Amino acid sequence: NAGVTQTPKFRVLKTGQSMTLLCAQDMNHEYMYWYRQDPGMGLRLIHYSVGEGTTAKGEVPDGYNVSRLKKQNFLLGLESAAPSQTSVYFCASSYDGPTAGTQYFGPGTRLTVL
Amino acid sequence: GDSVTQMEGPVTLSEEAFLTINCTYTATGYPSLFWYVQYPGEGLQLLLKATKADDKGSNKGFEATYRKETTSFHLEKGSVQVSDSAVYFCALSDYWSNSGGSNYKLTFGKGTLLTVNP
Numbered sequence: 001n002a003g004v005t006q007t008p009k010f011r012v013l014k015t016g017q018s019m020t021l022l023c024a025q026d027m028n029h030e031y032m033y034w035y036r037q038d039p040g041m042g043l044r045l046i047h048y049s050v051g052e053g054t055t056a057k058g059e060v061p062d063g064y065n066v067s068r069l070k071k072q073n074f075l076l077g078l079e080s081a082a083p084s085q086t087s088v089y090f091c092a093s094s095y096d097g098p099t100a101g102t103q104y105f106g107p108g109t110r111l112t113v114l
Numbered sequence: 115g116d117s118v119t120q121m122e123g124p125v126t127l128s129e130e131a132f133l134t135i136n137c138t139y140t141a142t143g144y145p146s147l148f149w150y151v152q153y154p155g156e157g158l159q160l161l162l163k164a165t166k167a168d169d170k171g172s173n174k175g176f177e178a179t180y181r182k183e184t185t186s187f188h189l190e191k192g193s194v195q196v197s198d199s200a201v202y203f204c205a206l207s208d209y210w211s212n213s214g215g216s217n218y219k220l221t222f223g224k225g226t227l228l229t230v231n232p
Contacts, residue, residue: 040224042118042203042222042224043220043222102160107157108157
């Protein structure tokens with residue numbers, strides 16, 4: 001039981017490049033989330049999904065797209081990276097919604113955009 | 115919107131000292147409250163939670179009580195260990211909406227770095 005895994009762990013991009021971050025969970029959770037963590041700002045929700053085939057915008061969705069083609073995977077895409085997207089990205093999943101369910105986090109992806 | 119304010123760190127303590135990390139919140143409804151912990155190089159883990167007023171969450175010697183009258187959820191531990199060194203996040207669940215839809219989400223505080231020295 002691996003829990004929540006993220007790929008890659010580190011990445012350096014140049015401005016304008018694109019990339020996809022992969023999140024996988026093996027707990028059969030319905031809900032999945034993408035957050036970004038910036039110094040002194042806590043975590044902010046980028047996008048989330050309440051089930052396979054669904055996605056929805058969070059607090060800071062601009063510049064990102066997501067897809068949930070399979071229940072266990074949640075992909076975060078950056079179409080044209082900008083320095084402002086330098087951050088640590090965390091994926092999380094939960095069985096229930098945020099009011100009651102514990103969220104399980106992956107180890108994070110550290111992205112630097114030059 | 116709803117928000118979480120927690121004491122700024124860093125907090126540095128000696129082993130076996132008493133720990134308090136203050137957390138207050140503003141919310142229009144009756145949110146659930148959480149403490150998450152992030153150990154170096156890892157993702158966040160749920161430490162404890164409380165879902166209604168006067169509930170006490172506890173885990174690994176940590177505890178926090180949901181105080182509706184003071185809108186607080188302070189984290190305490192009687193005797194910290196070096197292994198407790200981590201960043202601690204207070205969070206609440208709240209209902210939000212924007213042009214993209216509406217749902218519940220977690221709102222996190224900025225985090226408090228705790229360092230425990232032997």
